[in-house]
Each structure stands twice: as structure tokens, then as C-alpha cells.
Amino acid sequence: MQKLYIHPLAVRIWHWINAIGFLVLIATGVQIRYVGEIDLMSFKSAVVIHSWCGFVLTANFFVWLLFYLFSDKIKVYHPELSPTKYFRATFRQMQFYGYGIFRGDPNPHHVSVYRKFNPMQSNMYQIIMMLLVPIQFFTGILLWDVARFESLVEMFGGLRVVDTVHMLIFIFFSGFIIVHIYLASLGHTPTAHFKAMITGYEEVEDEAEEGGAAISSDTHAA
């Protein structure tokens, strides 16, 4: 096993603020929408916390964006431009999670400083970070003060359209967080990726150890 510094400090700070913030947003969002059916806090408190948390996370998004814009680490988000390579790599990764992982095959993706995402993660995080997160914050800001942003709300199809988009992305993120936590537990040990997101260092198999990679997860879990 060797340790690679994969997650820079700025990314780790951003990630954990984001993680806590998203949980708070989901909890308060559910409370706002399902008041009367769920009673975690008062409606008014939920609205206030949701709004403030939304602003904090919007600012936090720009921490992430600025870090990557001014860092060569942005390569981790570079898309694969060759469709053949893109589909082959994605298919191989899907095959691993859907089949190979049960057989004990090693993960086809090898983490390195400039390739920390596997092909599925790479696709997903490009969509999440460059599309879904900005849209969610934007619609959230519009809904925060619909009177102030009346013309923008109208431009985007009206209040119901804006709210539906906000809700659809909320539904996606609610599901994403659960799956994200599960997938994060599929490292060579169940806690390996969690620890890496705290320390910054991912434990990567040496080439010599590669043959035994398949069993590592089970062995450590045991």
C-alpha cells in the first residue's frame, strides 16, 4: 500500500462543509415542504435555516470553483473527449460495480493525483458540479425572494416551474447522498475513502499487491 495525496485541503474543507450543509438543507427542505406531517422544527425556523444554509453553500461552491480554476488539479474534471474510450471505460466501471466486485475482481480504476475519479464518478461529478449544483443554488435564490426576482422567475417559466426544478434536484441529491455514502464504503476497507477525505491521503495498492486487491475489502472488513 502506498499513500497518495489526492484531496487537497481546500477540497476537503469544501467537501465537509458541503456534506453537513446538504444534510441541513435536506432536513429543513423536507420540514418546509412537509410541515404538519413532519415536526422537526417550526416552519419559520426551517425557512430561516434553509435560506442561510443555502447562502453558505452557494459561497462554498465558489470556494470549490476558484480552487479548481486556479489549480492544475482541474484536470480531474477534464472530460474524456474520445467517445470510444469514454464508453469503454464507463462500461468497464459499471461492469465492476455490477458484477466484478462480487467476484472479487480488482477495481479497474486506479486512483492517481490527476485521475481521482473513476469514469462513472467523472461523468457524474461534471453534471453535478457544473449543472445541478449551480441550478439548485440559482433556483433556491429565486425562491428565497420571488417578489424581488419576479421577472427572472417569469423568464424561467413561472414559480411552479422554478419550484419543480428545485424539487427535482433536491430529490436527486437526497438519493445521491445515500448512494454516495454506500459507494464511498466500497474502498479497500469500508472506511478508507472516508479517512482519505479527512487526511487527504488515499491508500493505493502497489502494483505487486494488485493480485490480492480483490480480497482486501473483505479481509479488512472482517
Add this chain to the structure above:
Amino acid sequence: MTSSCLISPAAHWPGPRHLIHAGVLALTLLLSLAVAPASAGELSKETTACLKCHDKEGLDKTLESGEKLSLRISTQAYADSMHAETSCEDCHSEIDTKTHGKVKSEVKSKRDFSHSMRESCRDCHQKKFKEYDDSVHAAVIKQGSRKAPMCADCHDPHTVRSWKIPAPIAATPCAKCHQDIFKAYAGDVHGLERIAKGKGAPLCADCHKAHDVKAASMGDGIKDACLSCHKDAVKEHKDWLPKTDLHFDAISCPVCHAPDAQRRVNLRLYEGVGASTRPMKEKTGIPKFEKRAHAADAKDVGLDERALWSLLKEFNQDGGEGKAVLRGRLEVKSGVEAHQLAEKSKAIKDCKFCHQSGAEPFQSVTLTIAGPDGRPLRHGVQKEVLNSLLSIESIRGFYVIGSTRIKLLDTLLIMVLLGSIAGPLAHMAVKRLFKKFREQRAAEIRAAILAANSPSPPPDAPLPGDHSQRDGNPR
């Protein structure tokens, strides 16, 4: 009595005693003028002459309709009225003094007589008359109503007093037609204060205007009337109510301040684009709204989301000045309920009252357009419209957190959450099922590695699990 009648001309030097008498008389006269500025004595000669005959009990005229029109004018009441200085012939100019009382004039009914006399008010009260002409009362009369009030129905021209003089609320002319509303008003916070103090609290005209009165159920301008007295209301609401302006725009005051009232969502038709959007009005003689609404809702069970959508589409196809859109607003169901205002402490302040599924104000929905006379034309809408994905365009501007949420999205959320939990659980289960298989395979790999590292490895023997060769992905 005038001074000319009371003070005799002095034929000789009256002496000090008489001077004192004259002074007392003059003082008494001055005081009486100050206390009662309008007295019968101030009436013009012509008016006095008319009243000589007309101030007699039982003087009346049987009209063609069989109604009896009282012709009696009380001299005292007339002298006390705002019209004391107006001569009878200023209004009754059609009367020929030579033939008056000798030739019988035909009058069909009291209503026709009021109608014929109406224009005489305009001569002096042009501004008020213009306002009245723009009112819902005048519009309804133009539509042929024989009940809507004309000037004399509210202001008896022979007894009319200044509005500044507080009168008992029972004397309010509006009560004659709007009994139910007036009864509710008399028992609400404004009515009770008015009864107790005689003034201060608003009477009908203070909110609804006396002459330029509009259909209050359309909700136009009534909030301004509330705020004209309750000047700190916006500020006080801002202290606790988030998005106060939005709430003020979308909710009528009685929704919260008449806690026992029944509420509803009023979806009102507007037309236009951007800032020029204005309420749509049914044109006189072209009754599109009712015809279309009934066609879209043949069973008369209320418009559903599809019917509402197609109805809007029809209005859009008329090629008006802009797109037909619906604007939603919360209001109370009737004028009676709008006049059941309670004390401030009893007003609804709980967000949950509106912001939860199944909230009472969202159980009734109506579609409204202003009729040709300014009064609302309505058609029922099914409440499910508020929670339908298909309404995303038709009621695009009306969304209340919690209570008008789209049900389909709730279902989607539950499905996604269940899927997100079930997927990993199933994956874990399969992974667990294959645990022994993986351990066995790992042992084989280890054995193969050991064998490969031993002094005499089998030549070209492939290693199980050697994926770098199998998938052609050298590492």
C-alpha cells in the same frame, strides 16, 4: 325669525330701558344664529312658498304603479339640511308655477321619478356624479337594474345632512340593500367600536368609497383602505411575518383577521405582458367567460386541470393585447365573512394554517373574471388543480409552500429514497452472498502467486484473476 321681524322701527327715543331690551334681543338673536345656523327663516321666499303647501301631513300622490309618493317636505328638516340654501326650483325646474297643482302630471313609479330627477344632482355635484358614473352601482343600473341605488336612495335631497355629523350606524343607507353584510359589520371589531364611540372606526364608505364604489369582492383597492388607517400594519407584520410584501399581495386582510371565516383560492384572469398585465374584463354583449367555462365543465363539477388549461388556451386564441394568465389570491368566501373582523389578538399567525397539505383555505378554488359591470363572474375549479403537475403552466404564478405542492413530486421523492436505500442494500446482500466465492478465489490467487514465485513455475500458466491480461488494460 329674522331681525327685520323682531326689531320695530324706532319712532322716538327709546330710553335706556328700551336700549337694554333691544340689546338682550340682539344678543339672543345672535346666539340663536350661532346654535342653529340653518333655520326655516333662512329659506328663500320661493322655497318658503313651496313648503307652505308641501309641509302638510298626508300630502301624497298615487303613481301609475300604485305606489304612494309622499309629497310632504318638512320645513324644519329641509332648513337643517345641506340643501337649505338651494331653492326648490333649482332641482324641480320642470315645474311650471302657473299650472303646478292644477294639471295632473303622470309619474310611472318612484323608481322612474328618482331616475328622472337624477340629472338635477349633476348640475351642482359634477365631481361626485362623475365618480358615481364610474361605480358598480351606475354600471348595474346601465345593465337594467331597478334596485341599484341612485343619488336619492342614499341622500334624501330634502333632509341630507353633512357626512361630518356622526349618525347612528343604522342610518347608513348601504344597510338598506346589504343587510347581511351590515349585520356582520355591526358585530365585528369595527362595527362594535363605531357603536360604542359613534365615530373613529370606519363605516362602509370609509373603505368602499361613497360614490366610486367598486365590487369589493374583486379585491381591488380594499387593502389600501385598511392601510390608510392601520398605517403601521406593514411594519408590524414585518416584525414577525417573513416575506410580508408577498403575503400582503397574495392574501386579503380578512383571511387572517376574520378567523371564523371560510376561505378560498381565487384564480383571477389577467391579460397582457410584464408590467402592462391587467385584469381581464368580460366585454359587454359578448359573454365569453360563462359560455366557455360551462363548455369546459359540462358536468358542472368544477374545472379540472385539463379544462382550465384549455380554457386559458381559448382566451389566448382571442388575440388580445397579451397572454391570458391566472393570478392566485387567498380571500374569504363572501362579503359577510369579510365583515367578521376580529380583534388583533385573535388573528391567525400560525404558518401551518396555510402551509400544510390539506390546509383549509385551499379546499375551495374559484376562477374569476370581472364582468362588464365590474362585478365578478365566477366558475368553480376543482381543488386538485392546485396539486397537479399539469397546472404548472396554467397557474404558474400561484404556489404556496406545503399546501399547493405537486403530489407527483412527493411520489417521486419516496420512490427515489426507497430506490437509493434498496439499491445499496441489494448490492450489499449480493456481495455478502458471494463472500465465500471471493475468499476461495483469493486463496487460489495467493496459491498461484506463491507458485509463480517458486523456483519452478509452470510455464505460461495463466493466473486466475489476472485482469491485466484478460481485459487488455495494462497497469
